[in-house]
Amino acid sequence: MKQIIAIVEDDAHQRQHYAEALRGADYEVIEYVDRQSAIDGFEALMPDLAILDIMLGEEVGGGFEVCRYLKQKDAQFPIIFLTSRGDELDQIYGLQLGAWDYQTKPVSLDYLITRIRSLFQIKRATSASTDSNSHSSNLLQLGDITLNESSMAVHWKKQPVNLTPTEYDILHALLNAPTGISIEDLVKATRQGVVEDNTINTHILHIRKKFKQVDTGFACIKTRYGFGYSWVC
Amino acid sequence: MQIIAFSSLFLLALPWLGYRYMDEMKEFLVKGQGDAQLLAAQAIASVLHNRSDLFDVSAVPSSALVEESSLYVYPLDAGIVVDGYGSDWESLLSQKKQFGPESLVYDRTAGAASPISFGLLLGEHNRYLYGLISVTDRTVVYRHPGYARLDSSDQARIELINPQGETRRYSILAEAPGDASVYQMDADWARPTTGKPIYALHAVWQDKSHGYDIEFRLPIKWLNHDKQLMISIADVNSSTERKVDAVVATLSADNTGYLNKLITRSPELDRIIKGLSYTNATVCIVDQYRRVRAVLANAASQSELCSLTDKVAADMVAKAIAGESNVHRTADDTNEVLVIASHPVYQGTEIIGAVLVEKNSRNILAQQRSSLYKIIVATAIVFTAALIGLLLFSSLLAYRIRKLQREVSGAIDPDGRLITDVIAASKYAGDEVGELSRGFSLLLSQLKSYTGFLESVPRTLRHEILNPLNTISMTLQKLSTAQGNDAKLVDSARNALRQLELIVHSLTEAAHIEDALAQDEKTSFDFAELLTEYISNIQLKHPHSVFTYSGPASGITLQGSDLRITQMLDKLKDNAIDFATAGTAIDFQLHVDNKQQTMLSICNKGPLIPDELILHLCNGISSSRQGTSGEPHLGIGLYVASRIAKHHHGSLRIFNTDDKHGVCVLVQLPALNA
Numbered sequence: 001m002k003q004i005i006a007i008v009e010d011d012a013h014q015r016q017h018y019a020e021a022l023r024g025a026d027y028e029v030i031e032y033v034d035r036q037s038a039i040d041g042f043e044a045l046m047p048d049l050a051i052l053d054i055m056l057g058e059e060v061g062g063g064f065e066v067c068r069y070l071k072q073k074d075a076q077f078p079i080i081f082l083t084s085r086g087d088e089l090d091q092i093y094g095l096q097l098g099a100w101d102y103q104t105k106p107v108s109l110d111y112l113i114t115r116i117r118s119l120f121q122i123k124r125a126t127s128a129s130t131d132s133n134s135h136s137s138n139l140l141q142l143g144d145i146t147l148n149e150s151s152m153a154v155h156w157k158k159q160p161v162n163l164t165p166t167e168y169d170i171l172h173a174l175l176n177a178p179t180g181i182s183i184e185d186l187v188k189a190t191r192q193g194v195v196e197d198n199t200i201n202t203h204i205l206h207i208r209k210k211f212k213q214v215d216t217g218f219a220c221i222k223t224r225y226g227f228g229y230s231w232v233c
Numbered sequence: 234m235q236i237i238a239f240s241s242l243f244l245l246a247l248p249w250l251g252y253r254y255m256d257e258m259k260e261f262l263v264k265g266q267g268d269a270q271l272l273a274a275q276a277i278a279s280v281l282h283n284r285s286d287l288f289d290v291s292a293v294p295s296s297a298l299v300e301e302s303s304l305y306v307y308p309l310d311a312g313i314v315v316d317g318y319g320s321d322w323e324s325l326l327s328q329k330k331q332f333g334p335e336s337l338v339y340d341r342t343a344g345a346a347s348p349i350s351f352g353l354l355l356g357e358h359n360r361y362l363y364g365l366i367s368v369t370d371r372t373v374v375y376r377h378p379g380y381a382r383l384d385s386s387d388q389a390r391i392e393l394i395n396p397q398g399e400t401r402r403y404s405i406l407a408e409a410p411g412d413a414s415v416y417q418m419d420a421d422w423a424r425p426t427t428g429k430p431i432y433a434l435h436a437v438w439q440d441k442s443h444g445y446d447i448e449f450r451l452p453i454k455w456l457n458h459d460k461q462l463m464i465s466i467a468d469v470n471s472s473t474e475r476k477v478d479a480v481v482a483t484l485s486a487d488n489t490g491y492l493n494k495l496i497t498r499s500p501e502l503d504r505i506i507k508g509l510s511y512t513n514a515t516v517c518i519v520d521q522y523r524r525v526r527a528v529l530a531n532a533a534s535q536s537e538l539c540s541l542t543d544k545v546a547a548d549m550v551a552k553a554i555a556g557e558s559n560v561h562r563t564a565d566d567t568n569e570v571l572v573i574a575s576h577p578v579y580q581g582t583e584i585i586g587a588v589l590v591e592k593n594s595r596n597i598l599a600q601q602r603s604s605l606y607k608i609i610v611a612t613a614i615v616f617t618a619a620l621i622g623l624l625l626f627s628s629l630l631a632y633r634i635r636k637l638q639r640e641v642s643g644a645i646d647p648d649g650r651l652i653t654d655v656i657a658a659s660k661y662a663g664d665e666v667g668e669l670s671r672g673f674s675l676l677l678s679q680l681k682s683y684t685g686f687l688e689s690v691p692r693t694l695r696h697e698i699l700n701p702l703n704t705i706s707m708t709l710q711k712l713s714t715a716q717g718n719d720a721k722l723v724d725s726a727r728n729a730l731r732q733l734e735l736i737v738h739s740l741t742e743a744a745h746i747e748d749a750l751a752q753d754e755k756t757s758f759d760f761a762e763l764l765t766e767y768i769s770n771i772q773l774k775h776p777h778s779v780f781t782y783s784g785p786a787s788g789i790t791l792q793g794s795d796l797r798i799t800q801m802l803d804k805l806k807d808n809a810i811d812f813a814t815a816g817t818a819i820d821f822q823l824h825v826d827n828k829q830q831t832m833l834s835i836c837n838k839g840p841l842i843p844d845e846l847i848l849h850l851c852n853g854i855s856s857s858r859q860g861t862s863g864e865p866h867l868g869i870g871l872y873v874a875s876r877i878a879k880h881h882h883g884s885l886r887i888f889n890t891d892d893k894h895g896v897c898v899l900v901q902l903p904a905l906n907a
Contacts (some may be wrong), residue, residue, distance in 0.1 A: 225802075
């Protein structure tokens with residue numbers, strides 16, 4: 001059975017491109033133009049994943065409303081936000097909408113499909129891990145940190161750190177570069193379209209915050225001014 | 234305005250407070266006056282101390298006799314016209330002393346005849362003793378010339394002791410109303426000693442409804458030192474029988490053999506207290522028998538001090554004679570306060586009299602009224618002046634604010650476009666309006682720079698966006714006509730897209746830099762350490778450029794966001810790389826000046842910036858310089874950098890080097906320590 005992906009995007013051309021690309025990747029796609037029609041549609045049929053544009057027509061935060069609605073229905077529902085700028089990342093965090101993924105416009109269709117695949121993979125892995133802990137072969141261990149490469153789960157000092165896929169990618173890239181990694185390489189790792197230092201900086205900030213929630217003394221990510229970041233633990 | 238009006242109401246309390254203050258002051262003054270009067274009384278008492286001679290305390294058998302036998306002689310302001318009419322005595326009539334049956338010394342009919350009585354007033358003026366005798370007698374029997382005995386008609390008798398110690402008796406009788414005859418009489422009052430009338434004792438007889446009045450005058454020198462004198466009235470009721478039925482005297486039958494003592498005000502005491510001249514006060518001196526010995530009356534006050542009706546004074550005299558000083562205050566209905574002070578006079582340890590000093594508070598009240606008037610006038614003047622001042626000030630203020638308002642509203646045209654960024658009104662004023670004006674100017678100039686940025690965006694963007702669009706358009710044309718290499722064409726289109734993305738990105742960055750800066754967390758970090766690390770890192774990143782650094786390796790702490798400072802350095806570094814002449818170094822210099830300001834200069838050798846552009850470089854999209862990187866160059870980088878510097882309470886300045894070989898950017902940031 002094909003997995004159903006809902007796209008809520010007010011721009012018809014963009015929506016059509018996403019839909020075609022996803023259908024080409026063998027997903028079933030339902031398209032919505034605005035918040036109300038999306039919510040009405042979800043009442044009838046819940047998709048498996050939703051791609052939300054934040055600005056829907058006149059509603060500046062329409063995407064957030066749809067997200068809230070979906071979260072009420074299913075707290076674990078996977079959502080990918082399409083944001084037009086890095087600042088909105090802060091807004092997403094500020095609204096505490098949960099650990100979902102974000103894709104800044106312009107969107108690379110290939111990368112969007114990769115993301116969707118990994119989200120479904122995580123979903124499967126999460127539900128599988130409740131059955132058994134048999135994925136130890138994909139574990140990456142470095143000091144106090146443990147990365148499960150198949151379920152994208154991260155543990156710091158045996159405590160889970162709930163990262164988004166983008167944040168996971170950044171952390172993964174950091175851990176794989178013992179001498180530090182430049183912003184440019186991090187951009188490549190997240191497959192972001194444009195060199196946008198602040199987006200990376202924001203992600204790093206959020207990663208640090210999440211680690212500090214489980215360990216207030218966390219200081220393993222060091223800023224290398226004029227270069228990038230390095231993992232120093 | 235309402236608040237000002239309301240609060241100025243409190244000013245109205247000031248006159249009330251003044252009035253309250255004056256009231257207190259009056260109270261204080263009256264009390265002070267009381268104390269002063271007591272002191273005056275003490276002073277007068279001290280003068281009289283041990284001067285029993287002044288009190289004329291002759292030996293008397295009993296104080297009861299002294300009391301009874303005393304006849305007051307009132308000092309008269311002017312001589313009395315001896316005419317038998319009591320009109321001259323008007324002011325003293327109330328002091329008239331009455332003698333009736335209780336002082337009956339002879340009664341032939343044993344009460345059968347109608348009783349007689351008389352009133353007596355004695356006065357003294359200019360060495361004469363004056364007297365007014367008002368006799369109540371139902372039947373007046375005049376003298377009949379046919380009778381040789383003089384005790385055959387109604388008459389007044391005066392018995393006195395002359396300076397030689399001899400007793401003299403005089404009868405005053407009349408044949409008809411008018412001048413009376415006076416004879417010196419023998420011991421039994423029957424016959425005259427000489428038969429010759431005495432003219433030195435002048436008397437006039439007048440009929441009255443109640444009987445008759447006799448007014449008389451005699452020289453005081455007739456009296457001895459003790460001024461002993463007795464007056465009696467002999468009553469004859471039958472004009473046929475002509476026998477004396479009764480005699481009423483000024484001394485009762487119990488004291489037969491004695492004479493009354495005339496109490497005159499002591500002239501010596503009067504002289505003494507006059508010498509003390511306690512102005513505007515009434516002074517009264519009494520002896521131990523409560524007899525008034527001297528009064529210094531205050532002409533202004535119709536004082537009744539020491540008069541018979543003066544109960545307060547009587548009480549105070551009693552207390553003073555008992556050895557107690559006193560101050561008494563009474564308020565009358567005109568709000569005047571009457572203050573009486575009393576003090577005893579001593580002879581050794583014995584009290585021989587008392588001094589009373591009375592004064593009213595009229596001059597205090599007058600003082601109070603004049604002060605009140607002055608306060609009212611002063612308050613009115615101050616209020617008027619303050620009101621006029623406030624009105625002038627507020628009008629001036631209102632005028633200035635209106636002018637400022639006109640100018641500010643005129644600074645923007647109806648379409649919202651900025652016409653000027655200079656507000657001239659109150660530009661140099663040091664007050665709040667001046668600050669407001671300067672604030673507006675600053676606001677408008679910031680607005681102008683921002684609108685300048687916004688207005689320049691479409692112009693510059695058109696140029697910058699058209700290039701990549703053109704590339705894409707051409708690529709698409711080629712693709713549609715299947716010319717050339719597909720992969721190469723797609724690459725070219727991708728590059729054009731990337732350029733467009735960069736433009737949008739930098740625009741977004743510039744548009745949101747303020748919001749983003751406000752959200753940043755501020756920390757303390759070592760700027761020198763950051764800079765050294767930064768330079769070594771960018772050297773790796775840009776191997777074809779040369780970066781030099783001179784300055785400390787650590788120890789300059791800044792407050793703010795290290796990532797933003799790095800972002801600013803990136804912009805400045807990119808700018809310097811763009812315009813540096815190939816092969817020349819980009820020089821970073823860092824130091825802290827004596828005002829705790831961190832100064833960072835980033836200099837590159839290369840083309841100069843035209844002077845007219847320098848001012849606008851940091852205002853946004855304005856650069857027309859052609860960079861070497863091939864990336865869009867909108868000058869946005871400098872705009873973002875200057876915003877970051879400003880956000881860190883610093884500034885950013887661009888200038889051509891003095892040797893005209895390059896351009897420097899000077900960043901000034903306040904340091905926490907150095």
